[in-house]
Amino acid sequence: xxxxxxxxxxxxxxxxxxxxxxxxxxxxxxxxxxxxxxxxxxxxxxxxxxxxxxxxxxxxxxxxxxxxxxxxxxxxxxxxxxxxxxxxxxxxxxxxxxxxxxxxxxxxxxxxxxxxxxxxxxxxxxxxxxxxxxxxxxxxxxxxxxxxxxxxxxxxxxxxxxxxxxxxxxxxxxxxxxxxxxxxxxxxxxxxxxxxxxxxxxxxxxxxxxxxxxxxxxxxxxxxxxxxxxxxxxxxxxxxx
Ligand code: ATP
Numbered sequence: 001x002x003x004x005x006x007x008x009x010x011x012x013x014x015x016x017x018x019x020x021x022x023x024x025x026x027x028x029x030x031x032x033x034x035x036x037x038x039x040x041x042x043x044x045x046x047x048x049x050x051x052x053x054x055x056x057x058x059x060x061x062x063x064x065x066x067x068x069x070x071x072x073x074x075x076x077x078x079x080x081x082x083x084x085x086x087x088x089x090x091x092x093x094x095x096x097x098x099x100x101x102x103x104x105x106x107x108x109x110x111x112x113x114x115x116x117x118x119x120x121x122x123x124x125x126x127x128x129x130x131x132x133x134x135x136x137x138x139x140x141x142x143x144x145x146x147x148x149x150x151x152x153x154x155x156x157x158x159x160x161x162x163x164x165x166x167x168x169x170x171x172x173x174x175x176x177x178x179x180x181x182x183x184x185x186x187x188x189x190x191x192x193x194x195x196x197x198x199x200x201x202x203x204x205x206x207x208x209x210x211x212x213x214x215x216x217x218x219x220x221x222x223x224x225x226x227x228x229x230x231x232x233x234x235x236x237x238x239x240x241x
Contacts, residue, residue, distance in 0.1 A: 008054040016042040034208035040191040048081035049074040078155035086145035090134030101151030139170030195232035
């Protein structure tokens with residue numbers, strides 16, 4: 001459904017992505033693992049339209065090349081990004097934030113049905129539709145951000161570090177919800193530093209180092225890979241006592 005080829009991007013002289021290739025199909029969770037500064041955020045921004053890819057990139061969604069189209073057309077094509085830091089409006093209510101996500105043309109006709117399915121996914125939000133978002137916990141705010149993205153009825157959801165700053169109970173709940181989004185047929189591209197938890201829910205993954213994809217496999221293959229265990233799963237670290 002989403003196919004990325006030869007995706008490079010730079011900030012001035014600094015090459016942040018180099019010839020990245022990956023794909024995400026309907027109904028699967030694909031995780032991108034990489035250290036700080038490896039290029040994960042840049043990768044999601046380049047797909048979502050926030051960073052301009054270098055010439056020659058192909059970002060093909062359901063057969064249409066989006067490499068040079070504007071961010072709102074990317075949303076219309078079925079890709080929704082939940083950015084790092086969530087990008088929600090703290091002074092607005094839960095309902096107002098969700099309705100902002102219903103603005104794309106592709107979502108307008110189905111607005112009521114989309115709202116019902118988002119609230120079914122996030123019962124906590126349905127109890128708090130009138131609450132101002134800044135008064136909510138980090139986990140609840142992350143749910144609002146994901147809910148807003150889902151209001152555009154995306155085929156592919158891009159998520160940048162959804163577990164960041166959340167308590168273990170909260171991120172487990174958020175990850176559990178992602179498995180239900182997958183079950184509804186949406187493809188998910190997930191950037192995470194929490195490798196252990198994200199490999200538990202992912203179907204496949206890619207490793208990114210210094211802007212390049214250096215490994216790929218099923219979640220089970222990656223979890224069993226000694227290099228992945230050393231770099232991302234804490235194997236070989238000194239243990240207290
Ligand atoms: P993190 O997990 O720390 O967010 P990341 O893997 O998401 O890291 P990116 O944020 O994509 O990494 O950054 C990739 C590289 O590009 C880094 O070297 C970073 O310093 C650089 N970079 C990111 N944004 C900019 C910017 N706006 N201007 C210049 N350089 C940038």
